[in-house]
Amino acid sequence: MRTWQKPSFRSLLQETSIFVTCVELVNSRGVIAEREGTRMLKLARELSQNPQIHALCITSNAGGNAMLSGDTLGTDLISRGQEVVIHLSCKDWNRNGLQSQAWKLASEGFNNVLALSGDYPISGYQGQASAVFDIDSVGVLKMMSEMNAGLKISAGQKKKDRVLKQTSFFLGAVVNNHKQYEREVMPQYFKLKKKIENGASFIINQIGYDTRKQDELLKYMDWSGLHVSVLANVYVLSLTAARFFHANNIPGVTVTDDLLALIEKQAGSSDKGKTFSLEFAAKQCAIAKGLGFRGVYLGGHLKSSDYERILEIADQFGEDDWKDFSKEICFHQTDEFYFFEPDTSTQLSSTEINREYLHSKSLKALQVSKQNIPLSYKINRVVHDKAFEKGTLGFGLGKKTSQAIERTNKGVQKILHGLEQTFKMAAFGCQDCGDCSLPDIAFLCPESQCAKNQRNGPCGGTYQGKCEVGEKECIWSLAYDRLKAYGQEEQMLNGPAIFKDGSLKGTSAWINTFLERDHHGNGKKQMES
Template identity: 45%
Template structure:
C-alpha cells in the first residue's frame, strides 16, 4: 500500500529511491520542498525548511578497477547531491582507507568533506561470519580469518588482540587524515574506552607502524594510487598503468570487435535519435505527437518498441528508460535493486550480492572504457523512476517529454 503521488513521480512499492535519491530529497527539504496539494494537481505549496546534515557511505574495498572506481564515482555523485560528510564501509586494509583521503584531496582539494572510518571490532566468530560474506559490503579476507582464529586460542579468547587491532586501525586512520571513527561490534562503554586509550598511546609516527599491520587485501586487488613510503599507505601519485590509459578510447578495431552488439545499437540510437539535442530528435518527436493522437497507433508503436527492446535488453516495460545512462544495460531486469544512480556497495569480486552475475555498473564501466567515457558515467542528474509510466512506451515518453529526462 503506497501513495499515488511520490517525490518526483509516482512512488513504487519497493526500491522507490536509492541513497542518491534520498540525498536529493533531503537537499530539497532543507531548501523548502515544494509539494502538490492533495486533490489539487496544479496547486503547490512550500513546506518548512529542514536542517538535516546528511552524510554518505563509500566502499573502497573492491577487487577490480571498475568495481572500485564506480564506488568513487558514486561517492562524488553523493557529494554533488548534498552529502556533507562521508563514512567508509568496513574493511581492514589501511592502504585502501588512505586512498580515500588521497582521492578526496585530488578531486576536492581544500573543499574535501570530513570522513569517518568505520571499524567493526572483530572477534573470531565475527571474522568467520564476515569471511563467508555474511554481510554484503564488509571485507574480511581468509588471511584475517586465520589471524582471528589464532588469536581466539588465548585465555581471553583474543579480546586483548582485537582491541589492540582496532586501536592500530584508529591510529592509522588518524595519521592519514580521517576526522574520526565509527566503532561497532559487541562493545560497552568501558571497552570503547580501552580501545581509545590504546589508540591514544600510539603517538608521533607510530601510526605508520600501526598501519603496516593492517593490510588484509584481496589477491591482485586494484589500487588507484602508487604505494606510499610506508607499508600499507598510498602516495599522492596515481597508479601509473591506470593513469596512462584512463580517459583514452581504445582503437577503432578493438571497439568494433566488442561483442556487445546491443550496446552499439543503443549507442547509435542515443546519439542519433534519443538525446534531446540529437539530429533526429525533433523529427521523431513530431512523429510521436501524431501517434499519440491514436490509441491504435500508440499500441502498435509500443509493441514495435518491445519487439526490439525485450530480446536485446531484457526490457521490463517500465516506461521510464535508463538504458542510455548505464551503457544500454537495463536496471529493471539486470539489477536486483534497480539501481539507476550508481552501484550499491555490496558486490564481491564484481559479483552481485544476491545473484551470481556481474554487477551492471562494472559491466558498464568496462564498456564505456573502450570509448574513453568511463569517468563521466555518473555525471548526470539524479534519476527518479516515475512508476505511473509503467506499461507505457518509453520511446513515446522520451519524445513527448514525460519521463525523467524531461525533469533534468
C-alpha cells in the same frame, strides 16, 4: 544517570578539529522489553554517559532483516542529550514512506541522517520480504536536501503550490572503496561525488582492513576536490564476526584469508583473542587519526567497557605509532586495484595516479578494449546518438512521429507500444517501466538486471565485480567497462540525480523520451510529494 546535552555532531565536524568517535548500535528484534532490546537500551544509555563518545548511530533493518525501528531507541537517547545518527535506507520504503519517515524524524528531533540504499532483504514474515528500492541513496540525499531548502508541494489544482517549513538535516552517506577491481572501485568514487553533490556533508567508509585503501580514499577525495568530513569504519573483529565476513555474509565487507588466519590464531589465546581484537581496533583508530580522517565509526558486538578500553588503548599510543600499525593492517584482495601508486617508503598511497591504469586509458589500449565490447552495445550507441539524442535530426523526427501517434486511437497506440515492448524485451529484458535508463547505464536495464534498481551508480554490495544478489556481474561494473572503451567512463554518473517516474509504467518509453516526459527531459524537475 546524568543527562547533559552533548555538542552537536554537525558542529563537531564542521566547527572543531576534535577527532570524533561514533558507535554503531544494531537494533534488536522484537519489542524493546525483550532481553536483547533491554540489553541494547542499557548499552546505549551507558555509552551516552561517556563524554568520549560523541554520537550513537542506529542501523535500519541491518543485514536485510526486520529489526526494531531505530527511532524507538533514538528517542530515548535524544531525551538524554545524546547525539544520534539515524540510518535511513531504501530497501523497505518507497519515496513517500521515506519522506514520511523523514518528517517524523525531523519532528522528533533527529537531525543527523545517514542515507543508504541498504542491503537486499534476506528474510521476512512468512517468506522473504520484497525489496522496494523505489529510490536510492542519491535520491534520498536529494530529496532531504530539498526538504532542508523548503520543499514545494502541490496544493491541488486551483491552489498555489505550498512551501513547507525547512528541515535541518545533517546528511551523510557511505562509500565502499575496499573492492578488488577497477570496475568496482572507480564507480564507487564517482558515486561518492554524486552523493556529495546531492547533499552528503559527511561520509563514513565501509568496513575494510587495508590501510593503503583507507589512505587512498582521503587522497582521492582531496585530488577530486571533495571536501567533506570522512569517518573511518572500525569494526572490532571477534572470531565469529571474522568468519561471518570471510564467508561474504555482509555485502561489500571482505575479510581476507590472511586476516581470518590471524584472528583464528589469536582466538586460541586464553581470552579467546579479545585483548588482541580490542588492540587491533585501537590501532585502526590511531591509523585513522594519523591519516587525517575526522573520526571513527566503531562497530562490533561489544560491551560499553570494551569501547572504553579501545579508546583508552588508542590514547596511550605515541603520536607516530600509527605509521608502524599501518604496515600491519594491510589486508587486501589478490591484485586489488588502487587508483594511486603505492608510496614505497610508507607502504601507503602516493598521489601519483596508477601508471597501469593511465596506460589502460591510452588510445591504443582503448582500441584493444573496444574489441571485447559486445556488438549489440556498439549498435545501440549509434542508434541512440542518431535518433534519441536531443538536437539530432532523428530526435526531431521521433518527436513528430510520437505526436502523430498520440493523435491516433488507443488501439493503434497499443499495437505500436506492443511492438516496441517486444523488441526491447528481447534486446534488453525491458520491464516496461516507461522511464528508460538504458542510455544512462550503457544499455543495461536496471529494472531487470539490477536487484536494487540502482539508477545513480552501484550500491556498495559487489564482491569481485559480482552483484550482491545472485551470481551475475554488477551492471555498473559492466557499464564501466563498456564506457571506458570509449573513454567516457569518468562521466558515467554526471548529471542530476535520476528518479524513476512511477506514473510512466506501462507506457511507451520511446514516446516518453521524444515528448520529454521522462527523466531525460525532466532532469531538473523538482521532487514533489
